[in-house]
Amino acid sequence: MDIAERRDGDILVLSPSGRIDNDTSPAFQARLLAALTPAAAVLVDFSAIEYISSAGLRALMMGSKQAKAVNGRLAVAALGPVVKEIFEISRFSLVVQVFDTSTEALAALR
Amino acid sequence: MLIRFWGSRGSIPTPLGYRAVQNKLRDALLAARGHRLDSLEAINDFLAKELPFSVSGTYGGNSSCVEIEAGGDDYVLCDLGSGVREFGNALIAKHGPAKKSRFNVFLSHTHWDHIMGFPFFTPSYIPGNVIRIHGCHKEMRDVFIRQQSNPCFPIDFRALGATIEFVELEPGRTYDIDGLSVKAIRQNHPSDSYGFRFSKNGKSMVYSTDSEHKFDVLTENYPFVEFFRDADLLIFDAQYSLADQISVKEDWGHSSNMIAVELAQLAHVKHLVMYHHEPVFDDKMIEKVLGETRRYVEINEYPQKLTVSSAYDGLEIVL
Numbered sequence: 001m002d003i004a005e006r007r008d009g010d011i012l013v014l015s016p017s018g019r020i021d022n023d024t025s026p027a028f029q030a031r032l033l034a035a036l037t038p039a040a041a042v043l044v045d046f047s048a049i050e051y052i053s054s055a056g057l058r059a060l061m062m063g064s065k066q067a068k069a070v071n072g073r074l075a076v077a078a079l080g081p082v083v084k085e086i087f088e089i090s091r092f093s094l095v096v097q098v099f100d101t102s103t104e105a106l107a108a109l110r
Numbered sequence: 111m112l113i114r115f116w117g118s119r120g121s122i123p124t125p126l127g128y129r130a131v132q133n134k135l136r137d138a139l140l141a142a143r144g145h146r147l148d149s150l151e152a153i154n155d156f157l158a159k160e161l162p163f164s165v166s167g168t169y170g171g172n173s174s175c176v177e178i179e180a181g182g183d184d185y186v187l188c189d190l191g192s193g194v195r196e197f198g199n200a201l202i203a204k205h206g207p208a209k210k211s212r213f214n215v216f217l218s219h220t221h222w223d224h225i226m227g228f229p230f231f232t233p234s235y236i237p238g239n240v241i242r243i244h245g246c247h248k249e250m251r252d253v254f255i256r257q258q259s260n261p262c263f264p265i266d267f268r269a270l271g272a273t274i275e276f277v278e279l280e281p282g283r284t285y286d287i288d289g290l291s292v293k294a295i296r297q298n299h300p301s302d303s304y305g306f307r308f309s310k311n312g313k314s315m316v317y318s319t320d321s322e323h324k325f326d327v328l329t330e331n332y333p334f335v336e337f338f339r340d341a342d343l344l345i346f347d348a349q350y351s352l353a354d355q356i357s358v359k360e361d362w363g364h365s366s367n368m369i370a371v372e373l374a375q376l377a378h379v380k381h382l383v384m385y386h387h388e389p390v391f392d393d394k395m396i397e398k399v400l401g402e403t404r405r406y407v408e409i410n411e412y413p414q415k416l417t418v419s420s421a422y423d424g425l426e427i428v429l
Binding site for chain 1 (some may be wrong): 134286325326327328329351352353354356357365366368372401403405409
């Protein structure tokens with residue numbers, strides 16, 4: 001799994017690619033938590049993610065908790081069809097802000 | 111080995127109300143339109159094949175109780191939730207009260223929903239019956255005495271007619287009990303709970319309820335992978351969604367359908383039965399979760415086949 005990064009104003013956009021599973025979730029979690037500094041706004045663009053396991057979702061939950069703790073903001077966007085199903089199965093859209101597109105997410109995070 | 115579910119609901123018994131029954135009837139009648147139901151056979155066929163189980167049946171309302179028929183002389187039960195009342199009644203209806211029996215019970219823990227059926231377990235009132243309650247909690251006897259004492263219940267535990275013994279088991283040790291090989295594992299639950307693995311004649315079943323699985327990364331080294339390894343049947347606490355399990359309900363001691371699938375696949379379990387259903391969920395929600403869980407199995411594309419079911423009161427599975 002690679003994680004591309006770019007900035008859109010004050011918002012850091014992380015774009016992981018491939019699978020976030022038992023092998024790759026530690027790296028994903030480490031990068032996400034490092035990005036969530038006080039008052040940071042982070043968008044995770046999922047368009048290049050083909051699968052996420054419970055370990056990957058747990059990493060997102062850790063990010064969500066940290067974002068609250070440091071008064072930051074975290075959103076995810078552009079879920080592919082399989083990842084969207086996994087978010088539905090896990091009910092994760094109830095605990096993390098999910099947007100259809102990165103454009104919508106960026107607008108909400110600004 | 112035959113496994114029979116007498117209580118599948120988590121936390122508290124959850125009977126159907128009249129509105130739920132009327133909704134099922136309404137859905138069934140709507141689905142029946144256009145069908146020719148002019149014989150009992152046609153009606154039974156329609157009920158079995160045309161209606162979803164959430165309409166034709168119910169996942170049930172009794173709290174935890176599972177029976178294992180393994181060809182031994184004794185009856186074998188996991189937990190004594192409200193389901194054990196119906197087990198006891200069925201036994202007496204079949205054999206009459208005069209037949210003296212021995213019961214080996216394996217108690218996951220002493221939370222109320224896992225013991226509340228015992229005061230209503232008719233065989234416990236009949237002299238000559240022997241009930242051995244096996245578990246890993248030292249305080250089992252005290253809890254049963256307290257449950258059946260004034261002012262909570264009118265009949266004192268010590269007045270029960272059956273011989274009732276408490277047998278403390280050591281986790282990790284293998285026991286031979288009435289021809290069944292039994293091993294316990296400590297589980298993460300408030301005040302601890304214990305799962306049991308039962309094996310006989312090359313078949314194995316794991317009863318693992320009230321168990322919260324917390325790990326950053328799931329690996330082969332996780333002790334439950336070994337405990338579940340190659341089980342023909344895994345009865346697993348899947349009360350919550352993953353989101354609930356690791357957020358608002360973290361440390362409440364229960365697990366989720368996604369963790370169930372991932373653990374079962376890693377351990378090469380053949381049949382996963384989701385158990386200890388969330389009492390807030392109605393039959394349609396449990397059925398929805400079942401469909402989603404089967405879909406998660408497909409998404410994971412694991413090489414070994416995994417069958418997934420949701421437990422319901424009355425479900426029988428032959429291994």
